[in-house]
Amino acid sequence: MRSKLAIKPATAAPIGIFDSGVGGLTVAKAILKQLPNERLIYLGDTARAPYGTKAGKTVARFAVECVNYLMQYKIKALVVACNTASAYALPALRERFGIPILGVIQPGSKRAAAETPNGSIGVIGTSATIHSGAYPKALRQLAPGIQVFTQACPLFVPLVEEGWIDNPVTHEVARIYLHELIAKRISSLILGCTHYPILKNVIAAICGSEVKIVDSAETVSQELSEVLAQRRLLQTKKRSHSSLQCLVTDIPDAFIRVGQRILGSELGSVRKVRVMEVT
Amino acid sequence: MRSKLAIKPATAAPIGIFDSGVGGLTVAKAILKQLPNERLIYLGDTARAPYGTKAGKTVARFAVECVNYLMQYKIKALVVACNTASAYALPALRERFGIPILGVIQPGSKRAAAETPNGSIGVIGTSATIHSGAYPKALRQLAPGIQVFTQACPLFVPLVEEGWIDNPVTHEVARIYLHELIAKRISSLILGCTHYPILKNVIAAICGSEVKIVDSAETVSQELSEVLAQRRLLQTKKRSHSSLQCLVTDIPDAFIRVGQRILGSELGSVRKVRVMEVT
Numbered sequence: 131m132r133s134k135l136a137i138k139p140a141t142a143a144p145i146g147i148f149d150s151g152v153g154g155l156t157v158a159k160a161i162l163k164q165l166p167n168e169r170l171i172y173l174g175d176t177a178r179a180p181y182g183t184k185a186g187k188t189v190a191r192f193a194v195e196c197v198n199y200l201m202q203y204k205i206k207a208l209v210v211a212c213n214t215a216s217a218y219a220l221p222a223l224r225e226r227f228g229i230p231i232l233g234v235i236q237p238g239s240k241r242a243a244a245e246t247p248n249g250s251i252g253v254i255g256t257s258a259t260i261h262s263g264a265y266p267k268a269l270r271q272l273a274p275g276i277q278v279f280t281q282a283c284p285l286f287v288p289l290v291e292e293g294w295i296d297n298p299v300t301h302e303v304a305r306i307y308l309h310e311l312i313a314k315r316i317s318s319l320i321l322g323c324t325h326y327p328i329l330k331n332v333i334a335a336i337c338g339s340e341v342k343i344v345d346s347a348e349t350v351s352q353e354l355s356e357v358l359a360q361r362r363l364l365q366t367k368k369r370s371h372s373s374l375q376c377l378v379t380d381i382p383d384a385f386i387r388v389g390q391r392i393l394g395s396e397l398g399s400v401r402k403v404r405v406m407e408v409t
Numbered sequence: 410m411r412s413k414l415a416i417k418p419a420t421a422a423p424i425g426i427f428d429s430g431v432g433g434l435t436v437a438k439a440i441l442k443q444l445p446n447e448r449l450i451y452l453g454d455t456a457r458a459p460y461g462t463k464a465g466k467t468v469a470r471f472a473v474e475c476v477n478y479l480m481q482y483k484i485k486a487l488v489v490a491c492n493t494a495s496a497y498a499l500p501a502l503r504e505r506f507g508i509p510i511l512g513v514i515q516p517g518s519k520r521a522a523a524e525t526p527n528g529s530i531g532v533i534g535t536s537a538t539i540h541s542g543a544y545p546k547a548l549r550q551l552a553p554g555i556q557v558f559t560q561a562c563p564l565f566v567p568l569v570e571e572g573w574i575d576n577p578v579t580h581e582v583a584r585i586y587l588h589e590l591i592a593k594r595i596s597s598l599i600l601g602c603t604h605y606p607i608l609k610n611v612i613a614a615i616c617g618s619e620v621k622i623v624d625s626a627e628t629v630s631q632e633l634s635e636v637l638a639q640r641r642l643l644q645t646k647k648r649s650h651s652s653l654q655c656l657v658t659d660i661p662d663a664f665i666r667v668g669q670r671i672l673g674s675e676l677g678s679v680r681k682v683r684v685m686e687v688t
Contacts, residue, residue, distance in 0.1 A: 176463070177457065177463060177467050177471075178456065178457045183570070183663060184455070184456060184659050185659050185660055188456050188658075188659045192456075257662070284567060284570070284571050285564075285567055285568070285571055285573075287567075288563060288564055288566075288567040289564070291462070291563070292563050292564055294564075298581075299578060299581055299582055299585070302577075302578055302581070303578055306578070379467075380463050380464050380467040381464055383536070384462060406686070407685070407686060
């Protein structure tokens with residue numbers, strides 16, 4: 131059996147956030163709002179992004195390599211802010227690293243199930259996330275009577291990264307992807323990819339006001355807050371300004387451009403790092 | 410100085426083709442047509458694709474790692490069938506590996522310059538390829554009086570991989586990307602990304618019959634044929650059927666689906682391999 135890395139917990143230690151690219155900043159933003167005293171270290175694997183078009187095993191390997199890199203910062207908890215990595219890598223990460231590790235699928239599913247106890251739920255995400263079946267599995271465990279319909283939307287991420295947020299093309303692509311889900315009369319729609327909240331207005335306009343849009347970022351933050359409190363790991367010392375340090379494996383223009391759009395402010399320093407293979 | 414790997418030339422040795430993903434099969438197809446007796450080994454770095462959104466240094470590092478892997482097959486020549494890698498990685502590859510190495514930018518530029526000696530040329534490609542300025546540089550060296558206009562088209566690759574070839578959305582995206590180039594009254598348009606020939610009909614319909622569409626696949630094959638002949642490396646032994654072996658670093662559905670569309674036939678075996686870091 132592989133021995134877990136020994137970590138000394140400390141309330142002052144940072145929280146690690148891992149994502150395939152820039153989309154996870156939607157989760158980082160929610161965590162900064164919920165836990166303003168915490169220090170966040172974000173790692174986006176932009177050199178190998180996107181994950182959503184790739185095989186589960188490959189995604190799990192990449193995730194282990196990235197989190198192994200983050201461990202040098204002695205993070206006290208990890209949020210996997212990428213739906214595809216949450217779908218494929220959580221068991222491997224939990225086996226290897228001895229800190230609390232939260233994904234985004236369970237919190238998003240919990241919220242949707244709570245809000246739609248008897249209805250039917252739609253889930254959209256990358257090809258890999260939808261192919262994994264992770265959302266239907268989580269939702270059916272939470273609310274066995276629920277009906278779940280899924281749809282992969284592979285063009286949403288490149289449209290966001292191209293900055294075509296209000297473009298009529300994006301509206302038309304969303305209409306094509308969503309019309310079957312709408313025909314199923316879903317009550318809620320889970321945005322199962324961290325890029326999708328950026329398209330929330332377009333998606334909501336097509337779905338209509340009767341469909342509740344569920345984004346897991348806020349629920350993950352609440353859950354993280356509870357986990358840290360239970361383990362007495364919450365930072366209580368007040369911080370005068372939010373602390374987010376961004377690390378990336380490649381610096382594409384899109385990271386800065388999309389990142390600033392997500393945070394609604396300057397990103398601050400973004401440092402390129404080299405993530406090594408883990409065997 | 411780093412010593413080059415010693416390679417024993419042999420006419421029976423295979424030709425290596427390297428691409429970030431599946432698009433380079435458009436080049437492989439042209440080479441199989443031009444040189445039907447040769448054996449091709451294709452490596453697509455699908456685990457880290459696309460390259461076109463990434464930084465030049467990262468692309469160069471990935472290319473060196475992939476070609477280092479291909480060298481174990483004792484390839485007698487290499488075609489870098491990826492415009493982004495051709496734009497950023499040729500010097501590093503030529504310094505390290507002692508075999509003939511051809512990119513796609515020089516041959517595509519040669520053809521366009523020959524066909525448009527006094528006109529103006531448009532170039533479309535990924536963000537990284539356009540950002541590199543490699544096409545304008547190559548074109549101006551070949552025909553100093555020529556005018557060159559460029560346009561990055563980041564959504565074309567995901568549209569091809571989603572299979573939306575004849576979709577009205579793709580037509581509209583192409584119209585948005587191309588309208589400024591058309592307004593410049595270009596005589597030729599270079600398809601500076603190996604995925605784009607799959608969208609040739611859409612692109613040609615928007616450009617109109619007065620714009621010549623230039624795809625480098627055929628010119629690269631001719632140049633490869635000349636290089637092998639000069640070095641007496643051409644395989645003269647007749648082969649009863651074409652030989653293409655595909656290696657990939659990840660097997661996404663899109664590789665099989667898009668690959669078969671490109672080749673117009675079954676892909677045969679596609680084997681997943683692990684490319685290691687090179688320091």
